[in-house]
Amino acid sequence: MTQPAISVKDLSYSYGDNLAVDGIAFDVAAGEVIGFLGPNGAGKSTVVKILTGQLTPLKGTAVLLGLDIVKERKQVQHQIGISFEDTNLYEQMSAVENLDLFAKLYKVENFDAMSLLEKVGLAGREKERVASYSKGMKQRLMVARAMVSDPKMLFLDEPTDGLDPVSTQTIHALIRGATQRGTTVFLTTHDMVEADKLSNRVAFINQGKIVALDTPARLKQRFGLRALKVEVELPHGETAIREVTLDEEQTAQAVFDLFRNERIVTVHSEEATLEDIFFDITGRGLQG
Amino acid sequence: MDMQRIWILLGKEARLGATNFMGIYVLVMPVIISLLIALVFGDLLAQTPRLGVFDAGGNERFLQPLIDHPSMNTTVYNSDAALQADVTRGAAEVGLSLPVGFSEALESGSEDVEFTTYRWGEAGTRSLMLLESTLARALAEGSVGRGFEELPVSVNAEQLGSANTATWSQRLLPLILIMAIMLGGLFIPAFSLIEERQKRTLVAVTTTPTSLLDVYLSKALLGFLLSGIMSVIILLLNRAFAGQLGLLLVVIALGALMSSVIGIILGSVAKDMDTFMGIIKALGIVLYAPGILRIFPQAPEWIGRLFPTYYVMNPLLEVSQNGARFADIVVDIAVLAAIIAALLFILSRVIGHQQQQLALGG
Incomplete structure (x- = not known):
């Protein structure tokens, strides 16, 4: 049996007395796009933070690409790319400089920033300071940055939140391109249309628990x-x-x-x- | 720890710091203050030691080499009173009053000759050393074949002007030196760290294979380099980069390390820029107190010893101005090393908590 790309067992996390993630368990197959759906405060971002090594779980285990995220955090982080919910680019630097910096941190050899910028529609403005970019351009650059190391797994936290249709389409095309290359995508969103379009399976998370996990078609069949x-x-x-x-x-x-x-x-x-x-x-x- | 990543991040820090107002401010400020002080208190326009000479007659052979000496400004006066007046107000730092036939008597060694020197009370150590050693050499050369102990001269030395008083440049040097060490070493890493935490770029970097320690080290390294370079520049500008070079550089390195570690700690614990500036306002007096106290020579030395920056400032000044050796400053160095060890311990605790804080948005 093929090893899952993500294997989560009995995962819990709390902020003080507030139990944000409550004993969740799921597996994600390699190359699969899993959509994590839930309202604000449901626990989506906390799950992403645990899976990307930003938070240490209170209980349970998370194994990504065969590596334990707590014990082998840096090895996992070497193989994943993350696009954060909030824009966190170096705004005084250009798009090329941002991508080059992260490529160097991942120690990517022969990195071609321009080809990636062309894919996200930022070619031609690659030397401008990021501070002058629109929200959509910054978000596209965030997704491009997540892809500099051609990761085996992508975490995209609300990648199209508040974006114009053109930026949204560009990002969707990038995600589809990544999955065609076999990249596993963990997508958190509260946009059900986006999740429906892009995800092989969706998980509904509510009050820290996964209340449903299946393909969109089967969920509709079962519940709708x-x-x-x-x-x-x-x-x-x-x-x-x-x-x-x-x-x-x-x-x-x-x-x-x-x-x-x-x-x-x-x-x-x-x-x-x-x-x-x-x-x-x-x-x-x-x-x- | 990954040196390659630290180097990459250091390059990024330098690139962003060079275009950052605070980066420019901390680099330029101590230099501007130093130049202003030099300009206001005269040192900048009178960098060459100033010798005044009154020749009562017949001493041209002794006098000419002093007039021709490239490292001194020698002025010949036509009366002893005029010479004394200029030494009193500092226009000449050392005055030489030569009696009739001094040169001839010195050459022949036939009789013991007497002459008078005047010394301005506020003359800088470097000027005095240069002037006095030049005079001693001139005397030895004028008295052919004799050692210094055999010179047939007796000197009447008179100090004019306010005695035992450091020049204003010397009094302000400790404060500027502390500013140079602290501004570069403390402010740059702290500002950079707070900005990266607030803009969440720190989370982006630390979720790559780069560790938080790598990020901290790159910032501390930039602070360390800036602090060290600024210290050397300030000492050079104030013509105080002297003494045992190796020892001086060791003290500068320890001072730079202390300030950059303080910068990283403050940058980690301060919630935002406003909190940091509040801490700096409260902490400023602790950092600058030893320098401020040096402005007032009558202030007891022990008060300065209560503040950590004293243990950087004092050995630096002792080595550069008084020619101190390691044994003379070993106690200060030991205290400084203990302070740095304590700061590193605090920093290790801070790093331990920081990763989770970053994920929580802190």
Whole structure:
């Protein structure tokens, strides 16, 4: 059996009396994109901080790429790249200088900053001070910085939070490119559309616990109710929407009755979003 | 610890420090103050020792080599009173009043000759040493074939002006020296560390294979180098880079180490720049007190000994100005080494706590 890229067992962490991570356990396969979804304060960033060696867990173990994050922290950090939630670039330096500095710290040989900057759409402005960059440009540079060592594992903490669609698309393309090269991606976000698009599996974290972990499709299948939305024409030319819930015993009969008795204008299928499912499971929204 | 990474980070520190206002400030400030003091109190425009001579008659052969000497400014006066007046106000640091036939008597050695020297009370040690040794040489050369102990001369030495008083340049030198050591060594690492913590770049660096110790060492190394270089520059500017060079450099290195370790500790514990500046305001008097006390020569020496920077300042001045040897300053060096050891112990505890604090946003 192939060794998982991340193997977490009974992991806990608390800030004083506040239990931020409560005995979570999960495995991530090599090359997989796992989306960690949860509202602010759910424990997502704490998990990232533990897995990247910034915090020492109170209890439990985390093994990344076969290495224990507590006992072999620096060896793990040599093989991972991190894009932080808050911008933390050297703003008095240029983009090239930022990337070159980190490449040297990772001891990357023959590092080509320009090719990476081209990928994130910053070529042409590579010599400007980062302080003059927009938020989107800084965020793209953060993701590029996480990739300077061509890491086996990427941690991306809210990589597209508050970004314009162009920057978001660029970052999504980078993530897809990384996964095609076999990089494992640990993505924390509260953007369910992003998680749905990019993740092989998503984990819902709430109050420090993982309350669900599966592929988006299976989660929707398990927790969400699919429906048909049918627009029908009424006698005086008006229209109305009829909704038929799928996957139920009486669904077939309901669809048959609808098509026999009504004049159909349009038919749309609708499935639950990850946010709907999260709400169903936890009783709270992802923005809360 | 990884020397390659420390070197890379040191380069980054130097690159950012060179464009940083605080970096420029701490480098330029002691130099400007030093130059201003030299300008105001006259040393800058009168760097050459000043000798005044009154010749009562017939001493040209003795006098000419002194006039021609490239390392002194020699002024010939036409009366003893004029010579005394200029020595009293410091226009000449040493005055030489030669009686009639002094030169001839010195050459023949036939009779014991007498002459008078005047010495300005505030003359600098370096000037006095140069002037007096030149005179001694001139006397020996004028009295061919004799050793110093056989010279047929007796000297009436008179001190003019305020006696036993250091010049203002000498009084202020200790304070400027402390500023040079502390500004470069303490401020640069502390500011850099606080800024990196606040902007969270420290977290970005320490989540690479680079350790927190590597980061701290790179910052401490920059502070150490700046502090050492600034100390040497200030001593050179004040013409006090003298004495046993090796010993002087050892004391400078220990002082630079102390200030950079204090800088790293303060940079780690201060929550932000405002807190740091508050600490510095409170701590400033402790750091600068030995230098301030030296401005007032009547202040008891023991008060200065209560402050840690005394153990950098005093040995530096003893070596550079009084020609002290290691045995003369061994107690100060031992105390300084103990202070540094205590600071390193505190630093090791600080590093232990810092990693978790960084993750928590501290």
